[in-house]
Amino acid sequence: MERETLEFDVVFVGAGPANLSGAYHLARLAKQNNLEIEIAVIEKGSAVGAHILSGAVMDPRALKELIPDFVEQGAPLESPVTDDQFLYLTSKRAIRAPITPPPFKNHGYYIISLNRLTAWLGEKCEEAGVNVFPEFPGADLLYDENDRVAGVRTGDKGIDKEGKPKPNFEPGVDLRAKVTVLGEGPRGSLTKQLVERLGLDEGREPQVYSIGVKELWELPDDRYPAGRVTHTLGFPSDTQTYGGGWIYGMQNNVLNLGYVTGLDYKDPLIDPHAEFQKYKTHPYIAKLLEGGKMIRYGAKTIAAGGLFAMPRTYADGVLLVGDCAGFLNSQRLKGIHSAIKSGMLAAEVIVEALKAEDYSAKQLQRYEQVVNDSWIVPELRKVRNFHAAFKRGRWLGIVNAGLQFFTGGRAWGIFDRDAAHAGHLEMKKLSSYGYKGDSLEQRYNGLRFDGKTTFNKVTDVYHAAVGHDEDQPAHLHVLDTNICSTRCAEEYGNPCQRFCPAAVYEMVDDGANGRRRLQINFSNCVHCKTCDIMDPYQIINWVTPEGGGGPDYKGM
Numbered sequence: 441m442e443r444e445t446l447e448f449d450v451v452f453v454g455a456g457p458a459n460l461s462g463a464y465h466l467a468r469l470a471k472q473n474n475l476e477i478e479i480a481v482i483e484k485g486s487a488v489g490a491h492i493l494s495g496a497v498m499d500p501r502a503l504k505e506l507i508p509d510f511v512e513q514g515a516p517l518e519s520p521v522t523d524d525q526f527l528y529l530t531s532k533r534a535i536r537a538p539i540t541p542p543p544f545k546n547h548g549y550y551i552i553s554l555n556r557l558t559a560w561l562g563e564k565c566e567e568a569g570v571n572v573f574p575e576f577p578g579a580d581l582l583y584d585e586n587d588r589v590a591g592v593r594t595g596d597k598g599i600d601k602e603g604k605p606k607p608n609f610e611p612g613v614d615l616r617a618k619v620t621v622l623g624e625g626p627r628g629s630l631t632k633q634l635v636e637r638l639g640l641d642e643g644r645e646p647q648v649y650s651i652g653v654k655e656l657w658e659l660p661d662d663r664y665p666a667g668r669v670t671h672t673l674g675f676p677s678d679t680q681t682y683g684g685g686w687i688y689g690m691q692n693n694v695l696n697l698g699y700v701t702g703l704d705y706k707d708p709l710i711d712p713h714a715e716f717q718k719y720k721t722h723p724y725i726a727k728l729l730e731g732g733k734m735i736r737y738g739a740k741t742i743a744a745g746g747l748f749a750m751p752r753t754y755a756d757g758v759l760l761v762g763d764c765a766g767f768l769n770s771q772r773l774k775g776i777h778s779a780i781k782s783g784m785l786a787a788e789v790i791v792e793a794l795k796a797e798d799y800s801a802k803q804l805q806r807y808e809q810v811v812n813d814s815w816i817v818p819e820l821r822k823v824r825n826f827h828a829a830f831k832r833g834r835w836l837g838i839v840n841a842g843l844q845f846f847t848g849g850r851a852w853g854i855f856d857r858d859a860a861h862a863g864h865l866e867m868k869k870l871s872s873y874g875y876k877g878d879s880l881e882q883r884y885n886g887l888r889f890d891g892k893t894t895f896n897k898v899t900d901v902y903h904a905a906v907g908h909d910e911d912q913p914a915h916l917h918v919l920d921t922n923i924c925s926t927r928c929a930e931e932y933g934n935p936c937q938r939f940c941p942a943a944v945y946e947m948v949d950d951g952a953n954g955r956r957r958l959q960i961n962f963s964n965c966v967h968c969k970t971c972d973i974m975d976p977y978q979i980i981n982w983v984t985p986e987g988g989g990g991p992d993y994k995g996m
């Protein structure tokens with residue numbers, strides 16, 4: 441097949457905060473150094489920010505380094521944080537901590553819409569001469585004859601569900617580059633291929649993840665002011681499951697709330713979407729939402745493994761930035777600042793490489809050094825044992841988090857290191873819990889989706905404005921569907937039906953043989969990557985769908 445080839449100096453894959461900051465900084469540095477270079481940013485969504493849903497609390501440290509007068513330049517900030525609270529939820533009560541724990545103090549930070557911030561950074565990039573290509577999913581990495589990364593191939597367009605070209609068929613384009621920067625977010629599909637191929641995770645701990653399920657609500661009045669930040673612990677998670685909630689007040693009486701569930705849970709009946717719906721039934725939250733209207737829904741994973749789970753972040757011709765390199769601080773639930781900083785550091789290292797005309801791993805190794813010397817690694821070192829300690833349950837996790845302050849981050853978590861393994865291995869079989877079959881009632885007894893405060897997955901997905909052309913091959917590759925009807929049904933009750941927050945996986949009757957088979961409703965997918973992470977047999981492979989498909993959060 442004839443493919444168009446475009447030559448660039450640097451290609452950034454994914455238009456998130458890390459890559460956009462990197463591309464913008466690189467364009468600026470190239471100009472200062474009289475380097476004439478071509479930079480491209482490709483993005484699988486229909487526009488920059490289309491796959492990024494709104495509210496976050498941003499530590500502005502890195503944005504200040506990137507654009508010192510970001511406020512004057514009109515960065516879209518919802519509100520400075522004006523008020524912090526930390527609540528412990530029992531099933532009926534909300535108990536406010538007399539002192540907000542230091543990791544949850546957010547004064548000096550901003551509540552932002554990350555969607556709008558990335559759109560703004562995208563505009564900055566274009567003004568600086570960067571080529572930004574939405575609807576260009578990175579489908580494969582290109583390698584040269586010496587196995588060095590040499591660019592990226594974008595996905596074909598116009599393939600029908602049988603894999604045959606349609607009249608509108610357009611082959612993907614080969615974007616060749618001296619350096620390719622992967623900023624795909626957690627569990628990036630190209631990053632996963634690269635890490636496996638080059639063994640970038642050798643000697644590191646497996647990455648562990650959490651999933652955040654969130655909704656935006658329009659409230660009828662200003663009962664929850666813009667700038668107020670609440671974090672919660674307790675209800676509805678059980679003490680063996682890592683979880684917690686957030687509530688952020690945005691402009692125009694919009695509330696951003698969500699719930700994080702660790703993707704290293706044990707109970708196979710856990711459903712992160714149901715955990716979040718149950719969260720909203722708590723009297724404190726339900727009262728807050730009374731008379732309001734849910735306007736948007738989304739879900740996203742975060743990489744929570746921290747310092748010990750970071751893969752090697754460089755190889756010949758390639759760098760990893762942001763969440764796909766695991767730079768998120770899971771204790772503070774913040775990664776935007778380190779994503780921006782890592783993009784900037786990548787840009788600085790690339791300029792040195794361009795000057796030396798050397799794009800080898802030996803030259804790009806400098807990136808690891810500058811990340812270590814920056815504030816990213818010291819920040820992560822202080823919380824390096826945070827997540828691991830929660831494996832022993834909520835209370836020991838909390839004590840460990842407190843001990844970190846007095847031990848420079850060591851706490852006792854160091855003793856847990858040998859036991860580190862991927863989160864899906866934590867899931868126990870149905871029989872260990874005495875469950876009969878896969879009925880959710882056994883865990884979520886009494887949870888009802890009333891269409892007012894609580895919603896089923898299909899209703900929620902409608903509010904993610906997800907769109908995928910139905911006549912294309914499914915982008916969820918299940919390598920052996922026999923396992924689904926046999927072993928998995930028996931052992932785990934097909935947990936994909938529960939851990940997917942978008943009702944993509946459904947076990948349906950398979951005619952007269954009395955078995956059930958897997959049906960994949962791929963067009964619902966909100967691109968959270970949970971299935972790729974949490975499948976107990978690791979036979980689900982998430983690949984990029986046709987460009988432009990997925991959720992559409994523009995302007996939210």
Ligand code: SF4
Pocket residue numbers: 916939940941942943944945964965966967968969970971972982
């Ligand atoms: Fe997330 Fe996978 Fe479901 Fe898509 S199919 S929404 S990536 S869990």
